[in-house]
Amino acid sequence: MRYNTATKHILLIALLLITKIGFSQSTGDQYRQGISIEEKPAVQYDTILIRKGWYIPDHLKLQYAGLIGFMSIGAGYEITDRYEPTLFYGLLTEHFGGSSVTVHTISLKNSWKLFRPGLLGDITPKAGFSVNLGFTNNTFHRLPAHYPSNYYFQNRIHVAPFFGGEWKINMSGDGFFNAVGLYTEMSTLDNYILEFIRTKYVTIDKIWNLSFGVSLYIN
Amino acid sequence: MNLNSFVMRLFKNKVHFSAVLLFLIGGCNEIIEYSPYKAGVKSPDEDLNIKAMEQISEFSQSEFRPFKLGLVGDSHTYYDYYEKQIRQLNKHDDIDFVVHLGDITLSGIYREFIWFRDITAKLNHPMITIIGNHDYLSNGEYMYQEMFGPLNFTMVYNDCLLVFFDNVIWEKNVEDPDFDWLESVLEEGQDYRYRFVFSHIPPWSDQFNTGNEYYFNMLMDKYNVDLSIHGHTHNYRYKQPYDTGPPYLVVSSSQKGEIFFLHVEEDGFYPGREDY
Numbered sequence: 001m002r003y004n005t006a007t008k009h010i011l012l013i014a015l016l017l018i019t020k021i022g023f024s025q026s027t028g029d030q031y032r033q034g035i036s037i038e039e040k041p042a043v044q045y046d047t048i049l050i051r052k053g054w055y056i057p058d059h060l061k062l063q064y065a066g067l068i069g070f071m072s073i074g075a076g077y078e079i080t081d082r083y084e085p086t087l088f089y090g091l092l093t094e095h096f097g098g099s100s101v102t103v104h105t106i107s108l109k110n111s112w113k114l115f116r117p118g119l120l121g122d123i124t125p126k127a128g129f130s131v132n133l134g135f136t137n138n139t140f141h142r143l144p145a146h147y148p149s150n151y152y153f154q155n156r157i158h159v160a161p162f163f164g165g166e167w168k169i170n171m172s173g174d175g176f177f178n179a180v181g182l183y184t185e186m187s188t189l190d191n192y193i194l195e196f197i198r199t200k201y202v203t204i205d206k207i208w209n210l211s212f213g214v215s216l217y218i219n
Numbered sequence: 220m221n222l223n224s225f226v227m228r229l230f231k232n233k234v235h236f237s238a239v240l241l242f243l244i245g246g247c248n249e250i251i252e253y254s255p256y257k258a259g260v261k262s263p264d265e266d267l268n269i270k271a272m273e274q275i276s277e278f279s280q281s282e283f284r285p286f287k288l289g290l291v292g293d294s295h296t297y298y299d300y301y302e303k304q305i306r307q308l309n310k311h312d313d314i315d316f317v318v319h320l321g322d323i324t325l326s327g328i329y330r331e332f333i334w335f336r337d338i339t340a341k342l343n344h345p346m347i348t349i350i351g352n353h354d355y356l357s358n359g360e361y362m363y364q365e366m367f368g369p370l371n372f373t374m375v376y377n378d379c380l381l382v383f384f385d386n387v388i389w390e391k392n393v394e395d396p397d398f399d400w401l402e403s404v405l406e407e408g409q410d411y412r413y414r415f416v417f418s419h420i421p422p423w424s425d426q427f428n429t430g431n432e433y434y435f436n437m438l439m440d441k442y443n444v445d446l447s448i449h450g451h452t453h454n455y456r457y458k459q460p461y462d463t464g465p466p467y468l469v470v471s472s473s474q475k476g477e478i479f480f481l482h483v484e485e486d487g488f489y490p491g492r493e494d495y
Contacts, residue, residue, distance in 0.1 A: 098259040127337035209252035
């Protein structure tokens with residue numbers, strides 16, 4: 001079998017790469033081993049550290065109103081000091097909010113603290129947007145086959161921007177929760193913003209709604 | 220922390236925060252919204268069609284008397300244009316009542332219904348609203364029934380039969396309109412002076428297949444319907460498209476800047492069109 005020059009070059013580069021990766025791996029391992037030998041314990045031996053599993057969220061929320069149902073429950077994480085996403089499930093029924101048809105909503109609320117935590121004491125202004133997934137009689141991500149293309153725009157996913165604030169009360173003791181927060185938010189919906197932009201009738205005061213909630217921070 | 224100290228703390232430290240909240244709760248209309256997919260309204264916004272029909276029936280006569288209807292349709296979210304239509308309709312004191320031929324929303328969501336209600340409340344005449352295909356989106360189908368009443372209904376006014384018929388097909392997952400119901404009410408209504416049928420979609424339009432199109436016109440023809448009135452296509456038409464059957468009137472959408480009338484006289488009827 002004969003190789004032409006290009007194939008030879010490719011083989012040569014591949015060989016070099018493999019050897020290099022192999023070497024770097026082994027040196028990396030040696031390096032890590034070296035570190036671990038010299039590592040000193042950061043805490044005293046009599047201190048017990050309990051690390052939360054990833055499946056335990058940083059906070060739980062219970063919310064009233066706010067486009068995602070009469071009541072909704074959520075759990076989320078504090079990814080950074082400022083960014084905290086929360087996944088909500090909201091319910092609206094005939095006896096639970098006065099809707100003749102039951103509505104289930106899944107919502108991912110992306111919330112950012114507007115200022116450095118602690119700057120305004122125990123009040124934290126927040127803003128962000130929720131991505132809401134609704135399940136109704138006539139919501140679709142992709143149009144059913146019997147419609148001509150572009151007959152309707154997708155209406156399963158709505159984006160709901162919000163702003164609001166939370167009053168966080170720290171709790172003493174080593175309980176499961178270390179703080180409780182009371183929050184309120186004003187939110188609106190992508191469709192409502194669109195009508196605010198393109199009509200004079202829909203003014204800024206017509207598009208907002210108010211919600212209240214409680215946050216529980218897990219120790 | 221006991222309740223007393225909690226309230227004291229709220230009032231001492233958070234008085235501005237609370238004041239803003241109270242202002243928002245009191246200052247804005249419909250400030251609490253559970254879901255854009257909610258199908259429920261607060262009193263007195265329920266059964267608006269039924270209430271309008273009760274109001275209309277008070278000045279209806281048992282024998283024929285000429286009358287004039289106002290017609291609008293497809294207001295969607297053309298709110299500024301729809302407001303103009305309402306103002307224009309208010310300039311005509313001789314209108315008996317107004318019929319909206321469907322598509323009162325764009326996406327069938329909660330506040331679109333509320334905004335429609337708020338603008339329509341400025342109308343000086345009673346209004347009957349039929350359902351359009353857009354009003355079926357999301358949970359609009361259920362919201363419509365909460366706010367207005369049944370989807371198919373009839374009314375007798377001055378010895379004329381008015382049939383309000385839901386003929387939306389695709390949004391019901393390709394379900395044919397309830398032609399059996401339409402046939403039964405038309406069959407019983409043969410003794411009235413005129414028969415008018417109001418439905419959103421004209422039979423030659425997109426959602427009707429050929430079978431439904433000819434079946435619809437066959438019913439109009441068989442039961443001597445005098446005029447079939449529609450919206451949906453956003454453009455004015457007044458024509459007799461089939462060899463047999465009644466003339467068809469299609470009213471244009473709100474942003475076209477026109478309102479329509481139906482003059483019903485002793486010796487016949489004719490549509491009116493007014494731009495402003």
